Amino acid sequence: MANLKIGVVGCGRIGKLHINNLINAVPGVEVIAAADPMLDKSGAREWLAERGIENVSTDFMDVVNNPEVDVVFVCSSTDTHSMVSLAAANAGKHVFCEKPVDYDVAKIQEVIAAVEKNGVKFQVGFNRRFDHNHKAVADAVKDGTVGEPHIVIVSSRDPEPPPASYVAVSGGIFYDMMIHDFDMVRYVTGSEAVEISAVGSCLVNPNLQAESGIPDVDTAVVTMKMANGCIAVINNSRQAVYGYDQRVEVFGSKGMASDGNDLLNTTTVMTRDGAKGEKPLWFFLERYNTAFVEQVKSFVDAIVSDKPVAVGAIDGLRPVLMAAAATESCRSGGAWVEVPANL
């Protein structure tokens, strides 16, 4: 069978990550084209050439319109995700789009419509669903081992905060960070949030709001009433000094599934002072290293075997609705905000 031909739009950190994975770790694919507006200033052209990718452009439409290209990877800046996805879907290409698809719900819906109309596959980059630990938690719910989910706790904390300038344009903690955790709650419960209450505070950087110019927080707790009756809690911090803390717990009628962090090593040193062990892997590149590969393999398989994708367009939409509700709730001091069921 011929390799899937892939064109990548956006060659920054995440674009390069995908390109390396596509070349080294994903069988049955070939990266044949790439686009990036900063192709020369950023050194991307040279970086691509070293990997044998010579069909490059500063205009993403050259990738979208390339008749050889089967699949477009949308790794450009967040504000262009929906635009590129729309163009690619309308050009009949399958699309892998980094999260979030857009902050504007109407634009996500446009993408959804285009994907449906053109009969292409569309997957959103919620890579954590492919993490070996979280997946095992979700599986224990799906296969009935923990019974009906009653309480879900997602603890998700970054090792260090982004600059305030990033927050200024990211939409804030609920859009740029907790969006993954909203997806995680949907993933492990198989249910939708009905109402959301969010509280937060600037405990890591008391000057965050002045520095970023938006009323954001760096420590947040969100509570959700889920459609299946289960109550879900997410807690986020921009700074866990001990490293990337990523844990999920589902408590249900028949038991509990919970995971722990992957550690730098398993070694314990026991002395008069007690036991000393290691910290979690530092950040998402280390922790979700394999998950980045697995999600792409899953997408390739969905295309090749013509199966539904694991994380579809609707999965891109719902977390954005949840982030919007959480943002509104947090800014109001914790009021319950409804998450629209259908749009």
Added chain:
Amino acid sequence: MANLKIGVVGCGRIGKLHINNLINAVPGVEVIAAADPMLDKSGAREWLAERGIENVSTDFMDVVNNPEVDVVFVCSSTDTHSMVSLAAANAGKHVFCEKPVDYDVAKIQEVIAAVEKNGVKFQVGFNRRFDHNHKAVADAVKDGTVGEPHIVIVSSRDPEPPPASYVAVSGGIFYDMMIHDFDMVRYVTGSEAVEISAVGSCLVNPNLQAESGIPDVDTAVVTMKMANGCIAVINNSRQAVYGYDQRVEVFGSKGMASDGNDLLNTTTVMTRDGAKGEKPLWFFLERYNTAFVEQVKSFVDAIVSDKPVAVGAIDGLRPVLMAAAATESCRSGGAWVEVPANL
């Protein structure tokens, strides 16, 4: 030094537990008197005689007024805690009172006033503060190891639900179960709740409200804004089928302290099917076995050395205020309810 002479009011399960501990595990004390209205019907008279306690009565005032008695243990039914405590304090006795002191805030305040006026020691039976695991978490906050607390998560789940008839008179989950967890949050953060939001559902027993006749829940999540800026979450379930689940996590500016359950044993069996380990100790008698003794030792030490008690009358009051706020919030669907700072 002469032994402290102790009189016990109430010889049900918890009274017997304290009597056995006082005899077998607490040095420097002597149980010399006891009272229980059901002294003969319940077989308590015989049980006490076997332990050499002959000065017994069906009237608690006989214990309170016994001039030999230095300390009264209030282990009677919940609705009599404040009344007995008040009488004992006014008789100049030190008082150990099982939780909750009362559901009526005014009555707790009466007790507080009597304790102050009479210059006696008064300790409330929040035994979990003396648990080896939770204490180590609290110590890591107190000694500065985890820095300023940002997020607290208390997971507290019983192995099996009480009968609906119990719930009918207990005041509901926030009074009879989460009251311990409210105390735990105060204990590990050293801060007070300012506002509380509670959501809950009847997921364990869908007929709970009909059966108990009160609008109670059996699965609850409470979020609290603490005075020190920290956000605290408590989750309760009436039924963790795997056993008593009692865990506390404090995440702060310098790190995280968290504990796990004590297990039936540490043995792991590894086969083709994976690793198999044990469940937590079944319920509070097993898990907090030692904590029950430690709290009494601490109280005895406070009397003998004339030091402040570890868990004072105010510690009996605040969790009741929190339970009231949580109950109100839960019944309203999660509204934020203020916890009065001073009464």
Added chain:
Amino acid sequence: MANLKIGVVGCGRIGKLHINNLINAVPGVEVIAAADPMLDKSGAREWLAERGIENVSTDFMDVVNNPEVDVVFVCSSTDTHSMVSLAAANAGKHVFCEKPVDYDVAKIQEVIAAVEKNGVKFQVGFNRRFDHNHKAVADAVKDGTVGEPHIVIVSSRDPEPPPASYVAVSGGIFYDMMIHDFDMVRYVTGSEAVEISAVGSCLVNPNLQAESGIPDVDTAVVTMKMANGCIAVINNSRQAVYGYDQRVEVFGSKGMASDGNDLLNTTTVMTRDGAKGEKPLWFFLERYNTAFVEQVKSFVDAIVSDKPVAVGAIDGLRPVLMAAAATESCRSGGAWVEVPANL
């Protein structure tokens, strides 16, 4: 049913431990008599009186011959174990004997013969068989979960060495310390050692041999060929600075069962420096606290229900044969020494 009447010979540390347990934790028994040659010098008479034991003597035969006594607990000095046991068995009493029964195999055999002749129950104090962790390992072998045992590793390390003067009379590490581990290997494998090789060194105290006057070691590794083909390894150290290290691992054809130490608490503190956890419980009184009670309950049950004891006279004999073989091997530099199958 009438209580079993117990007489205790030897009121030192272990005797007092048993007396306290018999009074507080073992139902259906009564301690009615005790003997100790140092009754008055040691303060034992007063200690016993506080517990209501007034029938006391400096002559153990007064306990043995007391017609009220059903069971004799032999807690006297090691060199008198077999003599007291023999007298008690011949007086028709059931006997609980602290380990080792004797260092002299012939004397153990005399005890075995007397026990058989008089039809009394005889249990040896190998309390570790009743430890919740080790028992779960043994159970996983017995119930077939780990299949045929192939490799056994017993790690057994004390927190601090005894004085050299103790070693001088104890018979050395293989008799006073590893004897428990020899029993453990028999217990978890259900098989007997055929040949033993022992190596050891004075790594904790390089002057041990000069100070004790015997060619003993403080660090030892013993390898055993078991009758069932399994290979067992025991390692001992007189000083694990982090506390009492007591772990057993059985690897077999279908899997592995292994246990860990009970820790002071389960709390982990995670900071920039990594994770910090607790040490094991300090020593045998803490770790085997419950096991001491459980073994006596088991013995009482064997008497009351007329069932075989869990740890019989032969279980007192075999570890002594193993200690003898190990001692000989170690002194020879590790030669393989046969353990006699039958005597």
Added chain:
Amino acid sequence: MANLKIGVVGCGRIGKLHINNLINAVPGVEVIAAADPMLDKSGAREWLAERGIENVSTDFMDVVNNPEVDVVFVCSSTDTHSMVSLAAANAGKHVFCEKPVDYDVAKIQEVIAAVEKNGVKFQVGFNRRFDHNHKAVADAVKDGTVGEPHIVIVSSRDPEPPPASYVAVSGGIFYDMMIHDFDMVRYVTGSEAVEISAVGSCLVNPNLQAESGIPDVDTAVVTMKMANGCIAVINNSRQAVYGYDQRVEVFGSKGMASDGNDLLNTTTVMTRDGAKGEKPLWFFLERYNTAFVEQVKSFVDAIVSDKPVAVGAIDGLRPVLMAAAATESCRSGGAWVEVPANL
């Protein structure tokens, strides 16, 4: 700086593993040539071409004599390791040689001499020294945290046995399997074995000796007296049904360092039946995946920075001497066999 040019001799499983790692994961190197006697029959020529390696031959001397080649990776069959290494060293190439260098001590010594004479770097493929877990154990010894090592326990068990035909030519368990563990003991103790006693049995496959035609075992325990006084124990099994079991424990005067297996995931599922967790990673390709890369990075760094290699020729020699002693001991039933200090 120009890339190091690498030629690979032997393109079987381990050769391909190194080639993929050199291309994808090791910066500053280029694979420019390869040789394999089965180049065409095995499909290696095509496999190499896909990776842009066109300079290929069936004669390893074409790699050795290639003037462009800076470094030769010896990944050919075990019986040719020393011959190829010798030729490469004499041709002035740096050499990375898979373990074991040879079973014949004299041939290893020839290689050592050639390496010294030609002033080239020579590293042996003891990849486990670069495992994140074992390295942390070794570091805790090196930095003094555990003090003087007293007892070392290496547990090393494969998930499934090789065919008897493999054992027939491998030299047996001590050469093909425990050789890694001999290296591990040297690595973590920093000391040499003086005397070795080995016992073993055919417990996995009772017909192993008949099938393989050599007096080999599949379950083995080795005890070693180390030059620094420490006692080391290695246990091997050809079949741990739960997966690759790789653990190291060093107990010393100031504490203990020990590691655990990396697991398939960290998720625990707790139900009425207890806790269920995952098995270790299946085998060496999964467990030592990163270690394979790290060892090569370390070797490249030694060349580029002209530093001593981490695992030198002497490290190839000593484990072979240990395997010889263990083999002799095991076949004699466990006699102590001296390991020659110098040859």
